[in-house]
Amino acid sequence: MKKLTAEWDSPLFIQVQAQFETAAKKLCLDENLFYRLRVPDKALIVSVPFRNDDGSIRVVPGYRVQHNDVLGPYKGGVRYHPLVNLGEVAALAMLMTWKCALVNLPLGGAKGGIQIDPGLLSRGELQRMTRRYTSEIVNFIGPDVDIPAPDMGTNEQVMAWIMDTYSQLKGYAIPEIVTGKPVIIGGSLGRKEATGRGVVYCLMEAAKLKGFKLDEHARVAVQGFGNVGSAAVKKLEKIGAKVVAVSDVHSGVYNPRGLSYRALTDWVNQHRRLEGFPEAETVSNEELACLDAEILIPAATEGTITPQIAKRLKCKVLAEGANGPTTLEADRIIEERGDIFVIPDVLANAGGVVVSYFEWVQDLQNYFWNEKEINKKLFEIMSTAFQAVHAFAVEHKVGMRLAALMTGIRKVSQAMLTRGFYP
């Protein structure tokens, strides 16, 4: 097999690439398609200068990578994190392609990011950086071309600034340029909670399949209390499951009697981190992952489930809210153990892009749906996808991860063969 060039090198790209190769081999994928799909269609690197509050100028690298658009416009989040690089963004773009295909959306895969810790910026600095990044990529994105959304380190406000900058540059309001923006400017009801909610919908399907109940006996540990993790905690509490531990990048909190969503969010809003949360024991992120709990939801970042942790996991179900949380070696260990049911990232966290798709559709038709309608449609898509992946896994005697990837990759490759090759 031809080796890839160095610019894509990053642990996550190597991981995503290896997963693709395994799935492609199992599918007996056409060799021409294989070489086309293992790298992105296009990648843009920009230098983003912006003014600090003290008047000095800082320049940070920014990226937008478009992996494949055979099924429709590119779609994917924007990540602000100090470790963002081209390889990571490319890997996340590729995962988006499989994810959109898996849940039958007419969208392709993209991702973007800036190499920065947004927690160290003032609101003004964050806004100036976001606006300049948008103007640097303005000709690369578009409502019919590539539609950004939130990811780690970005939120509704960042999307609002992207939408405003893009609209100012074009001369009129274009809400459909981003999803995950505030409802007041054309965002969708239910988008903020969609990813975490989708993870829980998958868990509800897993519970039906495996014959357990999501009640007070279902103890859940959630790594990462950001957009995805906190929405999952909220929904789990609502349906009666017991969340016993949550964490952020600094540390985790654990209470075997259960944690309250409201108390956790009030604490984080006040203190910015979970540390010091009363009536709970402090645990490290590693300890949290290996707690005595039936369900583990990694909802932080990639690579947190390492081989060492995989050997010590006590959970029965691993629902991947984050993208790429389980390393290749850890995945092999979990598969060999055979006692953990994995709901892989491309399936478990697809709820975000599903409601992003709803938001885009609502913006395009200028007609907005109510939240009940949105959640109902989200549930239908997530449960159908879950059941399809499980049926595929049983039929082809493969694990849930491989089944999910093969389902997505097969659809993309069929579409590519049908459209043909230009010129």
Ligand code: NAD
């Ligand atoms: P976020 O920035 O809102 O929250 C991330 C949380 O994880 C924070 O609590 C942060 O402190 C914590 N964290 C970061 N690094 C960590 C580490 N090494 N160990 C433990 N905790 C850590 O991000 P988010 O939007 O919730 O995204 C989380 C994950 O979910 C990412 O992998 C992202 O790609 C994926 N995802 C997000 C969406 C979405 O709609 N936001 C959709 C699909 C997938």
